[in-house]
Amino acid sequence: MTTTDCGRCRNTPPADFAITMAFQPIIDSSTRSVFAYEALVRGAKGEGAGEVLSRVTEETRYSFDQQCRTKAIGQSVDLGMKTAADKPFLSINFLPNAVYEPRACIRQTLAIAMQTGFPLDRIIFEFTEGEQIDTDHLLNILRVYRSMGFATAIDDFGAGYAGMNLLAEFQPDFVKLDMNLIRDIDQNQPKQVIVKGILDIAAQLGVRPICEGIETLAEFETLQSYGVELMQGYFFARPALDALPPIDWPEGQELKRAAM
Template sequence: MPCTACRDGAGFDMPITMAFQPIVDVVARTVFAQEALVRGTDGSGAAAVLAQVSDTNRYGFDQLCRTSAIEQAAALDLTADGAGLSINFLPNAVYEPRACIRVTLEAALRTGLPTTAIIFEFTENESIDTGHLLNILRSYRAMGFRTAIDDFGAGYAGLGLLTKFQPDIVKLDMDLVRGIDTDPVKRIIVRNTLNTLTQLGIQPVCEGVETHAEYAVLRDLGVTLMQGYLFARPVVNGLAEVMWPGAAGAEEAQRRAG
């Protein structure tokens, strides 16, 4: 893909901001990272913003999201307690990884945000050339960034990709987590997925955790990194206070889950 697309692509005209949602370590009771989620400045959600992304402005949108996330994270002192900043990127908006990363590095340098805190996560919602994707991921790793697969189990990204590249983090899709306390099939799938990730040296994150019962089952399965409304909802240009599940409530939920 030619780098003229970076030079000649349209900018993204819709004003955006970022909401931050924590990924928490439920054992250490610390914030592992904050995921930057795009929002419209008019209050519109991510779906409305993404609906404005086209082939011509995809690069501009991707770059704007990166710089907005970094600038707002720095202003909020997001990394002060050791938390990372997780930025979603669009693989089809990255034409040459080392060229397209310049704006990101400039924003980090300008704001003082450590590049070592940045995690690049992607959701393979659209088909993409595997060789191109692997080139991006390997280049980012060589530059010192952490990488993550989002919505694992829902998109094109799957076990086949893990045979070729092992990211630092894999986020299990919320559909695998939702109702896991009452669904034995989901428990089997998640248990075996966690075992695979652990053996590959990949940190698993379970996202979409909403109930104490789901939390209890995941803890029983050995999950330590979680994300979801049970802990905090996204906060626009701010950092949420984490609601840690109480021990008594978790134990009761675990008894209900069997």
């Protein structure tokens, strides 16, 4: 596997603040197992992602993006994810506008994966379609990543700029339905129609859906009745700083309520 050179990658200043990661599971409801952990950037003292991202400038965007990738892989290995029995994926958010030449800008990711032994085919790169980006540039990144063995995901699907047009050009491995579509879906008929439509499109295109932002048993049961297997949200586990949180499975929650 070869990479090309990129002067912009070499000449960007480092971000002048420290970060860490919080991990939130994506569960497979059909097997009651952890399918993946999403690495969520936090400040060194646990500051939220919004506060961290507000400190990123155009000049430090590349180095910040690289730092997030290497930190996510390194911490996941330290926490035992590489050797976990269910072999979960690691989902890493990336900034498409911080990738100048995808084969050059992936070098640090490849280096830390090789150093730690984390399998490339268990890394998902997800991006938010809410960020306005050049579609041709994004498609180039996604195709290069796929050729290298990485999985790809569109985050917050249904909330941003790209939407169906992007899906028509490139079918990622996963689409993560925006949490605003999931909130109160058990009570909202228009959301039910929209989500069912997205699930049907994803199935026909061979793309696995992930529903995020699940907070209630009713939301979980509604999505499960639609055949959704991959889910994420506070209902199962909140992000844990520098840790892999335990899963609060629905049946366990029901037992707790029955005992009260």
